[in-house]
Amino acid sequence: xMPFKGSGxxxxxxxxxxxxxxxxCAPTYKKFLTQHYDNPKSSVGKEYCDAMMRKxxxxxxxxxxxxxxxxxxxxxxxAVCTASGGxxxxxxxxxxxxxxxxxxxxxxxxxxxxxCRYSDNRSPRYIVIACNEKGEPVHFxxxxxxxx
Numbered sequence: 757x758m759p760f761k762g763s764g765x766x767x768x769x770x771x772x773x774x775x776x777x778x779x780x781c782a783p784t785y786k787k788f789l790t791q792h793y794d795n796p797k798s799s800v801g802k803e804y805c806d807a808m809m810r811k812x813x814x815x816x817x818x819x820x821x822x823x824x825x826x827x828x829x830x831x832x833x834x835a836v837c838t839a840s841g842g843x844x845x846x847x848x849x850x851x852x853x854x855x856x857x858x859x860x861x862x863x864x865x866x867x868x869x870x871x872c873r874y875s876d877n878r879s880p881r882y883i884v885i886a887c888n889e890k891g892e893p894v895h896f897x898x899x900x901x902x903x904x
Contacts, residue, residue, distance in 0.1 A: 785892035788885075792896045793833065794825040797859070805861035805874035819863045819872035824896055826883060828856040837887035845884050855880040855902045 790812055800807035814820045826833055833856070835841025842850035858881045861874040881899035888894045 783886070783888075783894040785888065785890075785894055788893050788895065789830070792824055792826050792893075793830065794859075795827050795829055797825075797827045797857075803874075804859065805876040806872065809861055809872060809874055810870075815870045815872040818868040819870065821863050823861050824899055825859045825861070826856050826896075827858065832856070833883075833885075833893055834891060836883060836885055837891040837893060842885075849884050849886055849897050851900075852883045852885075855882050856899075858883065858899050860899070 791814065794808065798804070798808060798811075800811070808825060809815045809820065809823060814823050832841065836850050836852045841854070842852050845851040857878065859876050859878040861876050864873045864875055866873070880902040882902065883899050884897040885893040886895035886897065
């Protein structure tokens with residue numbers, strides 16, 4: 757049994773490394789909030805998207821092409837992960853039963869190096885998200901504009 761002692765330690769080290777990397781790469785509720793939650797909508801001046809993308813660090817190391825901010829309460833957003841606030845949308849995603857006010861920031865083009873310039877579009881939309889096993893949103897997939 758001695759020949760396996762060293763390789764067992766190597767295998768154990770490898771498994772611990774893989775598990776740690778998996779936990780590090782997994783999307784988190786905290787990251788979701790940083791990237792997509794803004795309620796009430798921040799008063800950052802006329803250039804909302806430019807300011808919010810910079811404030812949230814979404815302009816580094818280069819300008820993020822598109823980002824969406826949801827202007828709803830944390831509880832209402834989390835409810836999309838439940839039957840009372842959302843329904844299955846396929847591929848592990850949930851769609852909200854009710855629209856949220858949402859601002860989508862789109863990079864205006866040109867250089868992808870900061871400072872970044874964004875246009876914004878604010879409208880009511882149904883949101884499509886992925887949730888973790890705790891019933892927390894961890895990924896924003898898309899939003900669907902409410903047609904009047």
